[in-house]
Amino acid sequence: MTRLFISRDSTALSLGAEQVAQTIQAQTKDKHIEVVRNGSRGLYWLEPLIEVETSQGRIAYGPVQPEDVASLLENGLLEGKQHPLCLGNIEELPYFKNQNRLTFARVGLTDPVNLDDYIAHDGYQGLKNALTMQPTDIVKHVTDSGLRGRGGAAFPTGIKWNTVLNAPAEQKYIVCNADEGDSGTFSDRMIMEGDPFVLIEGMTIAGLAVGATQGYIYLRIEYPHAKVALNQAIAAAYQNGYLGENIQGSGKTFHLEVRMGAGAYICGEETSLLESLEGKRGLVRFKPPLPAIVGLFGKPTVVNNVISLASVPVILDKGGEYYRDYGMGRSRGTLPLQLAGNIKHPGLFEVAFGMTLRELLYDYGGGSASGRPIRAVQVGGPLGAYLHEGQFDTPLDYEAFAAISAVLGHGGIVVHDDTVNMADMARYAMEFCVEESCGKCTPCRIGSTRGVEVIDRIVSDVQKDKNTVLLRDLCDTMVFGSLCAMGGMTPYPVLSALNHFPEDFGLQKAAKV
Amino acid sequence: MQDYQSQKPIVLDILDAHRTMPGNLLPILHGIQDTLGYIPPAAVEDIAKALYLSKAEVHGVISFYHYFRTTPPGKHTIRICRAESCQAMNSKALENHAKQTLGVDFHETTSDEHFSLEPVYCLGNCACSPSITIDDEVHGRVTPEKFDQLLAACKGAK
Numbered sequence: 001m002t003r004l005f006i007s008r009d010s011t012a013l014s015l016g017a018e019q020v021a022q023t024i025q026a027q028t029k030d031k032h033i034e035v036v037r038n039g040s041r042g043l044y045w046l047e048p049l050i051e052v053e054t055s056q057g058r059i060a061y062g063p064v065q066p067e068d069v070a071s072l073l074e075n076g077l078l079e080g081k082q083h084p085l086c087l088g089n090i091e092e093l094p095y096f097k098n099q100n101r102l103t104f105a106r107v108g109l110t111d112p113v114n115l116d117d118y119i120a121h122d123g124y125q126g127l128k129n130a131l132t133m134q135p136t137d138i139v140k141h142v143t144d145s146g147l148r149g150r151g152g153a154a155f156p157t158g159i160k161w162n163t164v165l166n167a168p169a170e171q172k173y174i175v176c177n178a179d180e181g182d183s184g185t186f187s188d189r190m191i192m193e194g195d196p197f198v199l200i201e202g203m204t205i206a207g208l209a210v211g212a213t214q215g216y217i218y219l220r221i222e223y224p225h226a227k228v229a230l231n232q233a234i235a236a237a238y239q240n241g242y243l244g245e246n247i248q249g250s251g252k253t254f255h256l257e258v259r260m261g262a263g264a265y266i267c268g269e270e271t272s273l274l275e276s277l278e279g280k281r282g283l284v285r286f287k288p289p290l291p292a293i294v295g296l297f298g299k300p301t302v303v304n305n306v307i308s309l310a311s312v313p314v315i316l317d318k319g320g321e322y323y324r325d326y327g328m329g330r331s332r333g334t335l336p337l338q339l340a341g342n343i344k345h346p347g348l349f350e351v352a353f354g355m356t357l358r359e360l361l362y363d364y365g366g367g368s369a370s371g372r373p374i375r376a377v378q379v380g381g382p383l384g385a386y387l388h389e390g391q392f393d394t395p396l397d398y399e400a401f402a403a404i405s406a407v408l409g410h411g412g413i414v415v416h417d418d419t420v421n422m423a424d425m426a427r428y429a430m431e432f433c434v435e436e437s438c439g440k441c442t443p444c445r446i447g448s449t450r451g452v453e454v455i456d457r458i459v460s461d462v463q464k465d466k467n468t469v470l471l472r473d474l475c476d477t478m479v480f481g482s483l484c485a486m487g488g489m490t491p492y493p494v495l496s497a498l499n500h501f502p503e504d505f506g507l508q509k510a511a512k513v
Numbered sequence: 514m515q516d517y518q519s520q521k522p523i524v525l526d527i528l529d530a531h532r533t534m535p536g537n538l539l540p541i542l543h544g545i546q547d548t549l550g551y552i553p554p555a556a557v558e559d560i561a562k563a564l565y566l567s568k569a570e571v572h573g574v575i576s577f578y579h580y581f582r583t584t585p586p587g588k589h590t591i592r593i594c595r596a597e598s599c600q601a602m603n604s605k606a607l608e609n610h611a612k613q614t615l616g617v618d619f620h621e622t623t624s625d626e627h628f629s630l631e632p633v634y635c636l637g638n639c640a641c642s643p644s645i646t647i648d649d650e651v652h653g654r655v656t657p658e659k660f661d662q663l664l665a666a667c668k669g670a671k
Binding site for chain 2: 010011013014015044045047180181182183184185186188189221222223224225259260261262263264265276277278279280281282297338339340341342346347348369378382412414415416417420425428432435436438
């Protein structure tokens, strides 16, 4: 029996992976083959990708279109033979080989919803260890690992867990923030579609660590394929005693459920997410009290991003030190970086912190897709600063980015070539804030509308200097007066565009601050 | 628009199925929209009554979330991503082309009721921008030409 792998990942599907799989199946009816629908390796310029299992490893072909299938089969696809689309052993490609795949170890390798496959590839080793440990020891491993919240805020995960552990309550909750709304990010989606069990395992361990028996995954509605994969995996975990009462005979309980969002970006903010889970408008809450003390339904709650929780199993499997040995400075472990926008080799690359942005853009990314010079790069989603060429040597590290008034955020990077108009992008940042503000605080709700108007006036030469001063003042009010990062960080893309690319606003280069 | 009386039993069933679920309002609204295609404004009263909420609270939740709609959608819903990554790959041209081809703006439905057009802010398909969805299917690297082909395929399949 020959095993072929064709991805069920959204992006692979968006490029025709389903049609390729169907064509293969139709043309190999007389042969003894199995088509496994795996996650994606994340090398998206090569999708749809077919991998065939051979004695020389997994030989890959891509990008494959349905019309290529006949010629691939004629030339010995099933034996891993040569073809113009043949890429050789997928794991020997430098783009793949040079990564440090800790969190994404199984993504692209296994059948995402096959529990046996998960266990055969070191799955549930972390939980096995956690079941023999005291809650404080589990938390200690996570603290020792140096793991910081991968959703963007980079708050130490161990400290958050410890707070919930020490908050006395009858009921506590684990909430997974899977409302990955930042443009240029898709690592959460790839985990949920490509290895959902690792998230389930991470949440179960979190439950054991803090004494929570109920978990929710708050998933954005824009991810229908992730919903299917998660629900399939959760059902398999329940059936096999990995979720529910008496997990693996330990007497411990953990229930898990997927809840769908409804297209509100603000619900990626943790307190707004909790309101939404409670069935309300996603209005941001005042902090304190922290969700760790007063969270979902008023109970102590761990709210973590998908990647944070999915990094927990490897930490509990191999120990906090193993994870901590990757990275630089106070940024420990690995970050799944996502390259998107105008880039030749878009995709996901999980590497240790410390690589420079330039290495990522050119060595991995291969420069722009259009072949034109890269002019601006937005890191960290719609609330992240735009960086210019002179800043590309910044290492990918939380503190190094903070030092240049930028954020690393969730590791999403959107590339723009030299045709971009940065005044348009600044205006869009304000417009997005108008669209997505929850409306609770004035600087965000009104400031964003005024921001669009002021940028329009600057661009159309109405009292340019006065309005530029006004825009800076408005940004200042938003940064310091907003309740959450929505209003508080919208000025990052606006001011970085204004400071680094004043010419796009019709301002003198000398105005650069 | 359909008469609410014919939809009411469906709404009541959905309410009943979620009676004991904590934080059940969003799952209920999803259930109604998944079944009927939208949330009939007349359903607000039934929802409010079942959940011991005011009608204003229920209406407030429906109107807060972009995804929920209170009018019937076209046969197919097309969502075009407006976010940065897609903009970097010329989604604005695609957006204009779609509006022109369909003869509608965002949040509108074509007069033949085949297509509703909605904006969306990121589909997580940023590695292959620009992206759109047609119903639950994601499509990447969508040029105006590819858009026309997808549209034709939709019309052919109906």
